[in-house]
Amino acid sequence: MQTLTVIVDRDTMLNLIHLESFVSLQESGSFTAAADRLGIGQSTVTQHIQRLEKSLGKQLIDRTTHRVQLTTEGEALLSYARAMLDLNGKVHSLFGENRLRGRLRLGVSEDVVASRLTLILEDFIRLHPLVDLELTVALSSPLYQMLDVGELDLVLAKRHIGETQGRLLYREPLVWLARDPELIRLKEGEPVPLIAFPTPSITRKIAQDTLDRHKILWRIVCTCASLSGLTAAARAGMGVLVQPRSMAPDGLKEVSGGWLPPLDDVEFVLVPRRGADAALVEALSALIVARLVPQAG
Template identity: 80%
Template sequence: MLNLVHLASFVRLHETGSFTLAAEQLGVGQSTVTHHIQRLEQSLGRQLIDRTTHRVKLTTEGEALLSYARGMLDLNGKVMSMFGESRLRGRLRLGVSEDVVANRLTGILEDFIRLYPLVDLELTVALSASLYQMQDVGDLDLVLAKRHIGETHGRLLYREPLVWLARDPDLLQVEPGHPVPLIAFPTPSITRRVAQEVLDRAGLPWRIVCTCGSLAGLTAAARAGMGVLVQPRSMAPDGLREVAGDRLPVLEDVEFVLVARRGADTALTEALSSLIVQRIRPHGAP
């Protein structure tokens, strides 16, 4: 009989691509995850992890097991939620900033619906400032978004720098008579405001060449060479390169936070918050 704990380690190892990250997210030691994988391989009599590469990669047998492992964990979560003592149910309204959705929300939602299948999740994607406004009037229970350095609202998840991104930074003209071409979210946008303020302080002219409420749209414009885009460093889209620090002024850091609405169902918000705290961090962070 397959051990569900071993399967959980196997699935998390595949998702993170790292024994260290898998162990951290599961709340166990790295040696424990290694032991789980070894026991799983012994139970099946098959090698599941290709140990000839530096990065974790599944073998053909491991790929075949993956969907079954997820299905077994999903079924177990539904049964435990249905018959367990702490059966969470109800509606949870989650607001998430656009850039977080594009990068790391899928795994969190997979875990949440597996663990709490009786909870109806209502997801809203918008700019951080807009999400806070919606929460203020009672339309959102939990918000995962950015905040400016110096602000104190919410539970801090992590902090990282904003960077300038362009298709070909070497062709970017930063000189009098050539305003910096900005690709930005519409107002109110934290990254847009930071970019404009830092350019104003440096005395550099700028103009908005493309505005879009979707990160996919902004990325397409930047990949087309229309201008520069500001994003957290770990969320830099593929196909864009960071502009060197001597070309444009250094941008400030940004913080990612969780904000629960006062009066929201504490059990529901804490259940989702705990998953987010475990899994949200810059890509590549230890």
């Protein structure tokens, strides 16, 4: 494990705002994205990093690469910076007048969990340590059913274009994915081998309806309720998987060339339960929006 050795004057204290910019920069991968996430200017993020480096007497960011990359000293600082921010959040939550307490039951669709949920949960438990957060991962349709019967307080899931339930976060194109699209194409004329979630599944239904409209034969070669299982089957070359473009698993390529018809978009939404604790729901919803909604421009 790397250790960071610095000599800091006793009158010099690390600035938590500078540390927050440092952590956000590492997590987002760019000064622009970090600035958008924090709601400040890009030049301000740059100043925070420069002042932090000056305070420690160490270079934290490797400026010889186009992408943000930490130096050895920056990597060593990262865990300490996160711990300090975490402790600061807990202290404010513990003694703040408006601290949140209670239980919040969150339901999240399987594909969102695989790609974007970790940082949202980290932020929430750091900022609201007195809230008991319960997480349920399932397909969108079962999550809506659990919400209807009062088993969940907030759902982050997909909906079909044209549906109106929930707060729209963003719209995303669905794409056909395969380990080797050209190998799949060589079998054109044969039933399309589909790798899909079990019913009811929004992505499965869209894929099947699209193929049916274009009179293209299909067959299910793998069914699994876990995206990791579906991804393993696709990486093994069993067939074609449908996913939102930004959530395409590593090792899979988008099927192009027009031999498979374009798919409908899906929308990602937040749906609160009527009667749920409004303060808890809004606190988590704000973090989800900050992490998931694409920034304008």
